Amino acid sequence: MDRPHKHPVLKLEQYRDMPDHPASSTEQNLITGLHKISLVLKSQAWKGAAPQKLTPTQGEILVQLRQEVNGQTLSQLASHLGITLATTSDAVSMLVKKGLVSKVRSPEDARQLRITLTAEGQAEAQKSAGWTDFLLEAVQDLSPEEQGLMLHMLLKLIRGLQTRDHVPAAQMCLTCQFFQPGEGPSSPHFCQFTQTPLKPMDLKLDCPDHQDIL
Ligand code: SF4
Structure with missing residues (x-):
């Protein structure tokens, strides 16, 4: 098997070196949207x-x-x-x-x-x-392309939180040494472990073959 290519992932020190800046209105809207989803999840979880x-x-x-x-x-x-x-x-x-x-x-x-x-x-x-x-019903309202895009964005958010020690490490593609990102927004990623292309909707959050980036 070829030696896996490393992909650019910011290290913890690099995140810490980034200058503080006020949230833009889009960033604030994203945070508000995520907060609304977290509230409904929490209340439904207690109800369930x-x-x-x-x-x-x-x-x-x-x-x-x-x-x-x-x-x-x-x-x-x-x-x-x-x-x-x-x-x-x-x-x-x-x-x-x-x-x-x-x-x-x-x-x-x-x-x-x-x-x-x-x-x-x-x-x-x-x-x-x-x-x-x-929540499944709401997710199923999204097209397969939207679901793939959302999954990719969620993994990136989780990786950012993980890098800052806000969530425990997850065995996901974006932190895996076998992950080779696609060249462009529409080109698929690649898993060098299975030697298969990975469409955004195939990205894994919890993969048994995951190996942390060295
Ligand atoms: S599918 Fe598994 S082994 Fe392949 S890149 Fe993703 S986490 Fe790594």
């Missing part, structure tokens, strides 16, 4: 989790565990959900007390504990999974 007497974080952990039959480690859960290890650990402890998850030794490495759903947890996870449907 309340009947089950779960916090939104506990509900998200159950939904995340549905996708992994063999469970996940605490650090995997924290990384997938973009929350700290301490918050994940507290939420998992509460879920263990409620009998919705259990901690089991990994078959591959007995030193490693994996969090898995109990039978009751499976049923609760099923109920928790539907709370984002309201």
Whole structure:
């Protein structure tokens, strides 16, 4: 396999060196729009989790565990959900007390504990999974091109937050050494791991083959 090309990503020091400047009206509008979405997400998350007497974080952990039959480690859960290890650990402890998850030794490495759903947890996870449907309907109003563009922009925003230590590292294309950005706005990107083109809508937020940029 060819040695991956590095792509230009600002380092943390470079971001810190950038001069402060007042937000333009477009920047302010973007922040207001993101804030509105965060508020509705928060209120819907509480509404979705309340009947089950779960916090939104506990509900998200159950939904995340549905996708992994063999469970996940605490650090995997924290990384997938973009929350700290301490918050994940507290939420998992509460879920263990409620009998919705259990901690089991990994078959591959007995030193490693994996969090898995109990039978009751499976049923609760099923109920928790539907709370984002309201957002899915709005996302489906966008064309495939708009969805791809939005995904790319979201990844760039997350990368910016990650570089400033505001969110935990995510295993996404924009921070992967195998990612080769397209030459122009309409040309596809390329994954040097799979040796395949990546359209904006194919960009990954949580890729098992991700390797951090060195
Ligand atoms: S698909 Fe995975 S391996 Fe390929 S560039 Fe994206 S994160 Fe990296």
